[in-house]
Amino acid sequence: MAAFGEYCPIAVGAEYLPDRWTPLILRELMMGSAGFNEIHRGMPKISRTLLSQRLRQLQARGIVSKRSDGPGRAGEYRLTPAGLDLCQVVAALGQWATRWAFTEPRDDHLDGAWLLWQLHQYVDVDEIPDHRTCIGFDLRGPGGGWFWIVLDRGAATVCQADPGFEVDLLVRAENRELHRWFLGRTTMAEARGAGAIVLEGPDEHVDGFLRWFTDQPFRDAIASMRGREDEMLVEALSD
Numbered sequence: 001m002a003a004f005g006e007y008c009p010i011a012v013g014a015e016y017l018p019d020r021w022t023p024l025i026l027r028e029l030m031m032g033s034a035g036f037n038e039i040h041r042g043m044p045k046i047s048r049t050l051l052s053q054r055l056r057q058l059q060a061r062g063i064v065s066k067r068s069d070g071p072g073r074a075g076e077y078r079l080t081p082a083g084l085d086l087c088q089v090v091a092a093l094g095q096w097a098t099r100w101a102f103t104e105p106r107d108d109h110l111d112g113a114w115l116l117w118q119l120h121q122y123v124d125v126d127e128i129p130d131h132r133t134c135i136g137f138d139l140r141g142p143g144g145g146w147f148w149i150v151l152d153r154g155a156a157t158v159c160q161a162d163p164g165f166e167v168d169l170l171v172r173a174e175n176r177e178l179h180r181w182f183l184g185r186t187t188m189a190e191a192r193g194a195g196a197i198v199l200e201g202p203d204e205h206v207d208g209f210l211r212w213f214t215d216q217p218f219r220d221a222i223a224s225m226r227g228r229e230d231e232m233l234v235e236a237l238s239d
Contacts, residue, residue, distance in 0.1 A: 034077055113160055148165075
């Protein structure tokens with residue numbers, strides 16, 4: 001990690017967030033990802049080699065610790081107290097982006113596999129059915145495809161290959177609109193009313209779908225900014 005050579009708290013602090021990937025690694029650890037593969041699934045555009053390098057750097061900085069259960073066993077990564085404190089900076093970055101930079105998704109933002117990985121991190125274990133429930137996702141458009149989330153025994157598993165279970169609830173959606181719903185730029189009622197998201201299955205599953213997942217933490221703030229792109233630009237240029 002490069003040092004800025006300045007005796008300034010901002011300069012020293014910036015040495016701990018040296019590139020664009022570090023906040024995303026911290027985000028995944030904040031969400032409970034511990035294994036290397038879990039972290040990588042949450043940020044699939046980083047190479048595995050670079051991710052390994054960044055995790056070693058965060059360990060060296062005292063931001064992340066790694067615990068191994070023995071030779072040949074994959075280790076688990078955890079945030080140290082310093083890392084947990086740094087998460088406030090990551091959250092503040094998201095809050096700033098929500099106000100000044102977060103607009104409609106571009107095609108290169110749309111990744112169905114990433115979206116379903118993020119969605120499964122927000123499962124509400126108190127609300128999901130007490131029996132195995134398979135949700136299929138048929139996502140159309142850029143970055144789309146078939147995906148599945150299996151809810152079972154208080155946990156959620158994301159599958160990019162057919163898990164072989166009968167689908168209890170099928171979500172047919174424009175990939176763009178599912179991203180917009182998850183991040184708060186549209187509501188499920190609006191998307192369903194426009195036919196952009198269709199839920200197919202028993203009424204208890206259709207009605208329960210929204211209860212099975214808690215809101216993404218920036219959802220309310222993003223929803224409150226809907227339609228403000230032009231106003232955001234004017235404010236940014238006038239200040």
